[in-house]
Amino acid sequence: MDFRLNEEQQMLQDTVARLVRGEYSFEKRLEFSESDLGFSEHFWKQLGELGLTAVPFPEELGGFGGTGVEVQSVMTELGRGLCIEPYLQSVVLGGGLISQAGNDQQKEQWLGGIASGETRAAVGLQEPQSFYDLNNVETRAEKSGDGYVLNGRKSVVIGGHCADVLVVSARIGGDTQDADGISLFLVRADAEGLERRTYPTIDGAKGCDLFLNNVTVGADALLGAEGKAAEVIEYQAGRAIAALCGEAVGVMEVACDLTLEYLKQRKQFGVPIGRFQVLQHRMVDMMSELEQARSMAILAASVADEPQSDERRRILAAAKNVIGRSGQFISEQGIQSHGGIGMTWEYNFAHYAKRLIMINHQLGDDDFHLERYATLLQAS
């Protein structure tokens, strides 16, 4: 057994690390965040030029044919830099859904652009009532001629504000919570009847809610078999969870480093506050949470691109549960160990702390995945 990255994987991670270090100072990130686009166009282009947006795609698309481990290496470094580019949404999720469910023509049309970074995708899988359950879909797709008419609302589509194409789920049959009857559609950003309500996110990125009012799409917009998208969505959400775990580990690493450094440097009562045992033990607990998270992230990466199974489901639910809890612990205890300074906008730690909490609100929080794990436990 060897838990280390191989040479190629290490080179990949180093490439991303160098790029992030060069482009992403804390001050610049704030600027990117406040811009209209909500991230750095320039950085995004470089991700494309260096082949990083192509990592999970096959070689003929300029990619590495990378799997969970490679994607996670990229995400960890993006996490360390607290990068706000929509890599997860466009490359991992958007690209993943099209790769898995798309027909040759759809793949040809979209994947090249997504892999090169020239096209940005985002995914609308959640709805106001769905509360993390991706099978909970009310948006309707009705057949009309040889195409479809879409009506409904998709919520918290990170990166949706600047996406060229949106992959949305809509129900063609069945009841709100049925797995059966869900389809995926490719909707162009300029489609008539598509409205976006854009907003900043509390952790510095941008997203939108999508309002679909009689959006008419052709038959070629249907991604995968009609009414059978639930499995695809579940599988790709699993890949995204593994990727998000990688990001979380990167964020936690920096959060722990910053806290440890501060404990050594900040003096009160004539000594570094790291001399107080309560803070020493807390720092040990934070590192131990980080290690738990790292282990689960590695495990998640190892199954991310394996065929679906209850074992894969269990591991991904477990990983997201651990990441959620560790992230919250490190965020809260890190702030507390810093004292007032840990809550200020001008200090980067606070932004890492916020990101960790918000990762828990993406793709299901620790409660959601605990319940999911428990259900799978009963089934096994």
Next chain:
Amino acid sequence: MNMNYTAEELAFRDEVRAFLDKKLPADIAAKVKGFRRLSKEDHQRWQKILSEQGWYATHWPEEYGGVKWTPVQKHIWDEESCRYGVPRSIPFGVNMVAPVIIKFGNEEQKQRYLPRILSGEDWWCQGYSEPGAGSDLASLKTRAVREGDHYIVNGQKTWTTLGQHANMIFCLVRTNTEVKAQEGISFLLIDMNTPGITVRPIITLDGEHEVNEVFFEDVKVPVENLVGEEDKGWTYAKYLLTYERTGLAGIGLSKAALQHLKELASRRLKNGKPLIEDTAFSQRIAKVEIDLMAAAISNLRIIASVEGGGVPGAESSMLKVRGTEIRQSINDLARRAIGPYAIPFVEEELDLDYDGDYLSDENAAPLAAQYFNNRKLSIFGGSNEIQKNIVSKMILGL
């Protein structure tokens, strides 16, 4: 043992309710209940109403315009006002500097400052903490040197809550560097409009401007602004801190926040049913409600024990730790209750006058921000670690 209110206490509660029914402005209550931003004007408008009723200064003796409430009456007021959505009174004037002036100030200071606090003419802020002096407050460095009938003040205060609204600041300053740290500190009242004072905002992680840095450069402060004796400021400061701590458990605020959480969880859906009917989530709420029930009784026990007067001792430190943890848990659950909608930060919805469509629940916008903001509860007013140090030293003899 008798855990019921007396007939007089019940009558008092009715009186409080009648007053709040009639006098609490609906727009202000709506802001408080929806965790919206309150303006300086909102605070001042409400303070005026309270002052007219004679209920603003509940810690003061009657001769200075205070009202003599028993600890139980104060508790009733706290409970009812939180339930109704009364804005938290800004404590720095009425509950912090005033008790110090009343106990240690001279007659002139009482005549000058107390009426101005009652009328709302002065807005005070607290200048204790410095960049190098947080938990170790006594290590503060802001220097005051006497020159004739003035002190010349140089240095920096930080974390000054709502200093941007204040026209007065009470400061701990170093007047003697020759003695033990605690013995060279004085308590000065400083007009914020004095030349040489600069206030700079500190933005917190939720984007809020609530705290500030205050810089002093050769600021001339008349010696008559010294409270009590020179170099005795530490005693006064500690006296004030015990006042500060008693209010920090925030039991009433937790009760209001819990009510808000339950209403929210009744509106939000999970698996097609109200979230509050979800077993796991309802048990999370139940657990914090039970903790709060226990803490509320602990609070009453402390209140009852000081019924004869005085301020509670180190027990209030334990309650501060508990109380703040409970409030933070409620904020955590409220953020969880809105699921993915914790992520968008729709700042315009923080404004009560907002008349557009709400992105999700009409009370969702402030929830994640409030969760982050309230991480402060376990940091300020003496961090929870410091409170535990106090308990282990003062009560346990460790």
